[in-house]
Amino acid sequence: MSPIILIVEDEKDLLTTLDYNLEREGYRTRTAATGAEALAQAFLDPAPDLILLDLMLPDLPGTEVCRRLRADERTRDVPVMMVTAKGSEIDRVVGFEIGADDYVVKPFSLRELLLRVRALLRRARTVAEEGDELIFGRLRVDPPGHRVWVDDDEKMLTALEFRLLTTFHARRGRVQTRETLLSDVWGYQADVTTRTVDTHVKRLREKLGDAGAYVETVRGVGYRFRARPDEVGE
Numbered sequence: 188m189s190p191i192i193l194i195v196e197d198e199k200d201l202l203t204t205l206d207y208n209l210e211r212e213g214y215r216t217r218t219a220a221t222g223a224e225a226l227a228q229a230f231l232d233p234a235p236d237l238i239l240l241d242l243m244l245p246d247l248p249g250t251e252v253c254r255r256l257r258a259d260e261r262t263r264d265v266p267v268m269m270v271t272a273k274g275s276e277i278d279r280v281v282g283f284e285i286g287a288d289d290y291v292v293k294p295f296s297l298r299e300l301l302l303r304v305r306a307l308l309r310r311a312r313t314v315a316e317e318g319d320e321l322i323f324g325r326l327r328v329d330p331p332g333h334r335v336w337v338d339d340d341e342k343m344l345t346a347l348e349f350r351l352l353t354t355f356h357a358r359r360g361r362v363q364t365r366e367t368l369l370s371d372v373w374g375y376q377a378d379v380t381t382r383t384v385d386t387h388v389k390r391l392r393e394k395l396g397d398a399g400a401y402v403e404t405v406r407g408v409g410y411r412f413r414a415r416p417d418e419v420g421e
């Protein structure tokens with residue numbers, strides 16, 4: 188089955204153009220012109236494989252739509268490509284902070300957009316096809332067994348550290364704020380502060396030894412698990 192792309196755009200002409208061209212590329216499309224429609228379309232079963240999300244919508248800001256998509260089990264891992272106006276209200280960090288996977292600035296070339304859509308879908312598919320065991324460079328994770336190895340050396344993680352690691356891995360290449368991690372890994376708890384996140388990330392890194400370098404600190408924002416094991420940090 189060809190991938191489903193949800194196009195969220197309130198400019199009619201642009202919506203029509205995108206719809207036409209994505210269909211011509213062989214994708215199945217759904218369209219929405221408001222944030223509310225976007226959420227309704229996104230939560231349909233099956234979920235879209237990718238969401239093209241305009242930032243300026245008449246009812247809800249695209250950032251809010253993105254936040255709600257990330258907060259929902261059904262759409263948590265659907266790649267989101269933000270479409271922002273030129274001289275934009277969003278910067279790179281904000282876009283990634285709210286969980287967008289990529290973004291394009293209007294006016295964009297259709298060709299570039301199609302290439303990036305294809306790349307993003309390919310990346311998402313690789314993640315899905317890895318099955319139960321996760322292998323990332325020197326790291327090997329057995330999620331059902333709750334076991335982790337670095338090279339052949341088994342590491343003993345707490346349940347929380349394990350959840351932190353698999354969450355990072357599932358969202359690799361994407362910046363995670365402390366707040367996102369708190370809500371997704373801990374679930375909001377009154378006695379937990381963002382400092383707690385730092386403490387646990389530090390401990391997780393220590394336990395992983397050399398593989399701890401896969402978790403990078405993004406100053407002033409949060410953390411980012413490398414997109415590829417051999418990626419060189421900034």
Ligand code: CA
Pocket residue numbers: 196197198241242243244
């Ligand atoms: Ca718009």
